Amino acid sequence: MSTKNRLLSYLKEEKGNWISGELLSNKLAVSRAAIWKHVRKLKDEGYIIESSPKKGYLLSKVSTLLLVNEIEEGLDTEVFGKGKIVYFKELDSTNIKAKDLAGQGAPEGTVVVAEKQTRGKGRRGRSWFSPTGDGIYTSLILRPTMSPGGMPRITLMTAVAVAEALLSLTQLKIRIKWPNDVLVNGKKIAGILTEISTEMDGVDYIIVGLGLNVNTPSESFPEEVREIATSILIETGSEFSRALLIREYLKWYERYYEMFKNGRFEPIMRRWKELADIAGQRIVVDVLGEKYIGEVLDVDNDGVLILRDNAGNTHRIFSGDVTLMHP
Numbered sequence: 540m541s542t543k544n545r546l547l548s549y550l551k552e553e554k555g556n557w558i559s560g561e562l563l564s565n566k567l568a569v570s571r572a573a574i575w576k577h578v579r580k581l582k583d584e585g586y587i588i589e590s591s592p593k594k595g596y597l598l599s600k601v602s603t604l605l606l607v608n609e610i611e612e613g614l615d616t617e618v619f620g621k622g623k624i625v626y627f628k629e630l631d632s633t634n635i636k637a638k639d640l641a642g643q644g645a646p647e648g649t650v651v652v653a654e655k656q657t658r659g660k661g662r663r664g665r666s667w668f669s670p671t672g673d674g675i676y677t678s679l680i681l682r683p684t685m686s687p688g689g690m691p692r693i694t695l696m697t698a699v700a701v702a703e704a705l706l707s708l709t710q711l712k713i714r715i716k717w718p719n720d721v722l723v724n725g726k727k728i729a730g731i732l733t734e735i736s737t738e739m740d741g742v743d744y745i746i747v748g749l750g751l752n753v754n755t756p757s758e759s760f761p762e763e764v765r766e767i768a769t770s771i772l773i774e775t776g777s778e779f780s781r782a783l784l785i786r787e788y789l790k791w792y793e794r795y796y797e798m799f800k801n802g803r804f805e806p807i808m809r810r811w812k813e814l815a816d817i818a819g820q821r822i823v824v825d826v827l828g829e830k831y832i833g834e835v836l837d838v839d840n841d842g843v844l845i846l847r848d849n850a851g852n853t854h855r856i857f858s859g860d861v862t863l864m865h866p
C-alpha cells in the first residue's frame with residue numbers, strides 16, 4: 540500500500556479524533572513534511588482533514604468521490620473490481636473507455652468509473668445525463684464464452700443485479716421494465732447499455748454500462764426527462780453513498796454472472812419476472828420506429844419478448860422501447 544493510502548487508513552481508524560503528526564511520521568516512517576504533503580493530496584481528493592500545529596490531524600469526513608480506495612474498502616467480490624477499478628474524474632463515456640481497455644486486453648471484471656461523462660451514451664443513440672458527482676456512471680468488461688445470441692440474457696441479468704443492489708440497500712419499490720430499465724414509481728432510476736465485440740468464433744468482450752441516478756435533485760435533470768426520471772435523492776429525500784451502491788452492484792453482478800456462466804439462467808429469469816411483472820400487460824413496443832401493439836405473452840429464456848398483436852399474430856421482439864397501455 541502507498542504511503543498516502545496507509546496514512547488514510549490511520550486517519551480513518553481514528554476518524555473524528557486527532558492524531559499527532561509525530562505519531563503518524565513514526566508509524567509511516569516518513570518525515571512530518573511528507574505527512575503534510577500527503578494530507579494536502581487527500582484534501583484535494585475531497586477528504587475533509589483538519590490540521591493543527593499542536594494536535595496534528597483529524598479526518599472529519601471521507602471523500603464523496605468514487606475513488607478506487609472508497610469503492611475497494613469492504614468490496615466483497617473475487618473478480619469484479621478486485622484490483623481492477625479504473626477511475627476518471629471526467630470521461631466522454633465509460634463505455635467508450637472500457638472498449639478501449641478491453642481492446643488492449645483488460646481482463647474480465649475490469650470496472651471503469653467516472654465522476655462525470657461529457658458524452659454519456661444511452662440506448663438507441665440517445666444521450667445519458669451525467670453531471671459531476673451526482674450519479675454512478677460505470678462500465679464492466681465481461682469475457683464470456685458464448686455466442687452473440689446470448690446478449691439479451693446479459694442485459695436482463697444486469698437489470699436484475701442493479702435491482703437487487705437497490706433493494707438490499709434501500710426501501711425503494713424497484714421494478715424492471717423490459718428489457719433493462721430500472722424504475723421506481725414508474726420513473727427511470729437506472730439505465731443499462733450493453734455493447735458487444737465479436738470474433739469469428741464468438742464473443743470477444745461485452746461492455747455493460749450502468750447509469751444510476753443517485754444524488755441528482757429533480758431540478759437538475761434536463762427538462763425533457765424531468766417527468767420520467769428519478770433518483771435516490773428524489774425518492775427518499777436523502778443523499779446516498781455511491782461507493783456503497785457500486786460495491787453492492789458488483790457483489791450481485793458477480794453472483795448472477797457466476798450462475799449465468801454455469802448455465803443456470805432459469806433462476807435469473809425467474810427473478811427477472813418477479814421484478815418485471817410484464818406478462819399479460821398491454822403494451823406498445825417501438826422497434827426502430829415500427830410500432831407493435833398488443834399483449835405480452837411472455838419473455839422467453841433468451842430474454843426475447845413475445846407479443847400477441849391485436850390481429851392475433853405473435854411477434855418475437857429482441858429490443859425496443861416499451862410503453863405500458865393502461866386500460
Ligand code: BTN
Nearest residue numbers: 632634660661662730731748750
Ligand atoms: C439507457 O438508455 O437507458 C442506457 C443508459 C446507459 C448509461 C450508462 S452511464 C455509464 C455507461 N457509459 C455510457 O456512455 N453509457 C452507460
